[in-house]
Amino acid sequence: MEQRHLDFLKHLAAGVAAEFGSNCEVVVHDLTAAEHESTIVTLENGHVTGRSVSDGPSEVVLKALQHDTPELQDRLAYLTRTEDGRTLKSTTIFYRDENGLPVAVFGINFDITLLLAASETIASITDHQGGEKPVEIPNSVSDLLDNLIEQSVRLVGKPVAFMTREDKVKAIGFLNESGAFLVTKSGPKVCEFFGISKYTLYSYIDEAKKGTA
Structure with a gap:
């Protein structure tokens, strides 16, 4: 060479x-x-x-x-x-x-x-159950409510404008089970988001609890 x-x-x-x-x-x-x-x-x-x-x-x-x-x-x-x-x-x-x-x-x-040894150690530490998407930690109860509403929409799998009555019952049921209505003034916000009345909200909650949706 x-x-x-x-x-x-x-x-x-x-x-x-x-x-x-x-x-x-x-x-x-x-x-x-x-x-x-x-x-x-x-x-x-x-x-x-x-x-x-x-x-x-x-x-x-x-x-x-x-x-x-x-x-x-x-x-x-x-x-x-x-x-x-x-x-x-x-x-x-x-x-x-x-x-x-x-x-x-x-x-x-x-x-x-x-x-490689470090990678295996890190993998064992960061391993978690299910491989699901990380749960967001909100800065306020208002943010928490917004996150829960977004989760209810993802659960149904379609925008509110295309939701049927049964879809909304399912979403409202999720919010109720998640404790969303423990947040102060959550009812009016949920009603406005789903385009329903306060009476309809209570009706959907009852229906979801009975499992008739």
């Missing part, structure tokens, strides 16, 4: 490693090396996999050496594992010369073992 290509890849490796920290190994393999047992020419944070400069190829690199063709495809964000059981998120990119032939492999191996 030409020195200018190697210099560029060394600078790139150093930059990537600096950006993502000590858990990110960046390695460059020279596919044109005379000795296939010593393909690593640049290595940042080699402690991630325990490798050193002049060490040999990985399985991906070995396949590239065996099939030195332009058809070799990059592999992005796949999982690998170290000998001691740590999980890495890896990316393999083939660096090509002016003729499109792969002359180097630029590899990134990010140790995500602790992140």
